[in-house]
Amino acid sequence: MKSTSLVITYDVGTTGIKSCLFEIGETIRLVSSAMEGYSIRVLDNGGVEQDPYEWWQAMCSTTRELLKNTGVDPSQIKGISFCSQMQGLVLVDETGEPVRPAMSYMDQRAQEELKKELAYGIQIAGSNIFKLIKALRITGAVAASVKDPVWKYKWVENNEKDKFKRVYKWLDVKEFLICKLTGKFVMTQDSAFATLLYDIRKGKEGWSQEICKIYGVNIEHLPTIIKSTDIVGGITEKAAKELGLKEGTPVFGGGGDASLIGVGAGAVELGDTHVYLGTSGWLSTVVDRSMVDTSHRIAAIVGAQPGKYNYFAELETAGKCLEWVKDHLALDEINIYLKKIDVVQSKESQYASLYDYMSEVIDTIPAGSGGVIFTPWLHGNRCPFEDPNARGIFFNISLETGKTELIRSVVEGVCFHIRWFLETQEKKVKTSKIIRLVGGGALSDVTCQILADCTGRIIETIDSPQNAGAVGACALVAVGLGIIDDLSVAKKLILPSKRFEPNMGNKSIYDKNYEVFKRLYRSNKKNFALLNES
Structure with a gap:
C-alpha cells in the first residue's frame, strides 16, 4: 500500500480563509477543514480595503481548530501552501509589517493615476498606443484597468507620501502570509505576472526594468520571484507557536486563485475550460502561449504549470x-x-x-x-x-x-x-x-x-x-515533495x-x-x- 502524506493548504478568499487538511496517497483526499471570515471595507472614493492581520489571525485560529478536531500531531504535517485572491496590494516595511491596510483586487480609487499615466495621446482600447505595444511585447498584458495593482501602488505614492516612504516591498495576499511564516519576501511567478511588471519572454523571465520605468515603479520594491512548487523555507519559531505547527515545517510558494482553481477543477490540459463561481467569477481556458484581447480585456495569464497559460475572463461580482x-x-x-x-x-x-x-x-x-x-x-x-x-x-x-x-x-x-x-x-x-x-x-x-x-x-x-483552490494548492505541495511528477497527474485524481x-x-x-x-x-x-x- 502506498504511503500517505498529510499537508495543510489555505484558501485565502475575499471574505474568509478556509484551512484544509489533505491526505495525499493514491488520491488527494480532504480529511477536514475549518473556516473563518474577516471584514472588507468599501470606501466612498472607490477604495476597497482589508486588514492583513485579520488574514493571519484567521489562518492561525483555523489551523489550531484543524489540529484539535483531527488529533493530528503537528510533526505529521509535511508541508503547507496557499491558494489566494490575487491582484491585491500589501505594502510592507523592512520587518514585514504593513504600512497601510491592504488594497483589494476590487479597489478602483486610482482613476486619476490611470488617466495620467496611460489614457492619453493616441489610444487603443483606452491605452496610449506606444505604452500598450511595449507592454504587450514584454509582459503579454497591459495595466489598462483601474483595478490593476500598479495603479493602487501609484495612488499610495501620490496620496499617502509618508506611508509610501516606509515601503520596503510590494507583496500580494499570500506573499504577506508567507512573509509572516518564514520572514522572507518572495512572490510566485503567477502573482508576479498579475502585477503586469513581469517579463514573460523566454530567457528574460523576471521583473522588467523597462516596464517599471514606464509606470514609475521602484524595482527595489519588488520581491524575489519563485516557482509555485518551490520551498520558500521553514516556519519560524514565532509563527509556529501562533499557528500550533512545528517549527521548520516546509512552506511552499503556492499560487493565486486564478492559477490553482483550474488545477483543482481538473482543467489542466490544453483546451480545457472551467468556470468559477464564488464571490467573484471567471471563465478560463488552458492555452500554450501568451495572448491578449485588448478590446475585451481578456489575457492569457501565467499559470501554475510551466509553459501553460490561463486565458482568463473575470466577473468581479458573481x-x-x-x-x-x-x-x-x-x-x-x-x-x-x-x-x-x-x-x-x-x-x-x-x-x-x-x-x-x-x-x-x-x-x-x-x-x-x-x-x-x-x-x-x-x-x-x-x-x-x-x-x-x-x-x-x-x-x-x-x-x-x-x-x-x-x-x-x-x-x-x-x-x-x-x-x-x-x-x-x-x-x-x-x-x-x-x-x-x-x-x-x-x-x-x-x-x-x-x-x-x-x-x-x-x-x-x-x-x-x-475547495477546488485548496485541492490545486495540495497538488503543488505533492509536486514539491516529489510525491507526484507534475500537475498533469491532477486530472486523473479529480473526476x-x-x-x-x-x-x-x-x-x-x-x-x-x-x-x-x-x-x-x-x-x-x-x-x-x-x-x-x-
Whole structure:
C-alpha cells in the first residue's frame, strides 16, 4: 500500500480563509477543514480595503481548530501552501509589517493615476498606443484597468507620501502570509505576472526594468520571484507557536486563485475550460502561449504549470450578487419560511442553508424569469468591457413580477455574463464542449442547469467544488515533495461527480434574453457615467 502524506493548504478568499487538511496517497483526499471570515471595507472614493492581520489571525485560529478536531500531531504535517485572491496590494516595511491596510483586487480609487499615466495621446482600447505595444511585447498584458495593482501602488505614492516612504516591498495576499511564516519576501511567478511588471519572454523571465520605468515603479520594491512548487523555507519559531505547527515545517510558494482553481477543477490540459463561481467569477481556458484581447480585456495569464497559460475572463461580482439578493431582497421571505418549518430545531434539514432554499424556490420559476433580465455589475465591470461606473439593473419588471422571478433573474444574469465570456473567447481560442464548474455556485444543481441551458454547454462538477483552490494548492505541495511528477497527474485524481446537459427546450427564450442582456450596457453607458462618475 502506498504511503500517505498529510499537508495543510489555505484558501485565502475575499471574505474568509478556509484551512484544509489533505491526505495525499493514491488520491488527494480532504480529511477536514475549518473556516473563518474577516471584514472588507468599501470606501466612498472607490477604495476597497482589508486588514492583513485579520488574514493571519484567521489562518492561525483555523489551523489550531484543524489540529484539535483531527488529533493530528503537528510533526505529521509535511508541508503547507496557499491558494489566494490575487491582484491585491500589501505594502510592507523592512520587518514585514504593513504600512497601510491592504488594497483589494476590487479597489478602483486610482482613476486619476490611470488617466495620467496611460489614457492619453493616441489610444487603443483606452491605452496610449506606444505604452500598450511595449507592454504587450514584454509582459503579454497591459495595466489598462483601474483595478490593476500598479495603479493602487501609484495612488499610495501620490496620496499617502509618508506611508509610501516606509515601503520596503510590494507583496500580494499570500506573499504577506508567507512573509509572516518564514520572514522572507518572495512572490510566485503567477502573482508576479498579475502585477503586469513581469517579463514573460523566454530567457528574460523576471521583473522588467523597462516596464517599471514606464509606470514609475521602484524595482527595489519588488520581491524575489519563485516557482509555485518551490520551498520558500521553514516556519519560524514565532509563527509556529501562533499557528500550533512545528517549527521548520516546509512552506511552499503556492499560487493565486486564478492559477490553482483550474488545477483543482481538473482543467489542466490544453483546451480545457472551467468556470468559477464564488464571490467573484471567471471563465478560463488552458492555452500554450501568451495572448491578449485588448478590446475585451481578456489575457492569457501565467499559470501554475510551466509553459501553460490561463486565458482568463473575470466577473468581479458573481456570487456576491446572490449574497446581495439574500441580504436585501429575500431575507424576510426566507425567515418566515424557516420559522414555518421550524428549521432552527432541525439543523440537518435541506433548508438549513438559505442558498439551498433560494435555489429550490427559483427552480419553480420558468426559464427566462418572466422576461426580467439582471446585469451582475454591482461593483463595476472589467470584461468584456471595462467600466467602473457600470451597475446592476433589473430590467423589464411588470405587475406580474415577484421576488422569485427577480432572484432567478440574478442567477440567469451571471450565467449570461459567462456566456458572453465564452462567445468572446471563441474569437481567439477554442473552448471545451464540456466545462468544469467549481466554487460555491457549483453546489446548487439549479445554478448548474441554468448555466448549461444559458451556454449550451455540458457542465460537470466535482466533489467539494468549493475547495477546488485548496485541492490545486495540495497538488503543488505533492509536486514539491516529489510525491507526484507534475500537475498533469491532477486530472486523473479529480473526476466529475455530476453532469448537466443543456435543456434545448429553453434555448429560444435564453437566446432572446441574452441578446437583450448584451445591449443593456451599451444602452445605459452614459447613464452609468452620469450617476456614478466621481
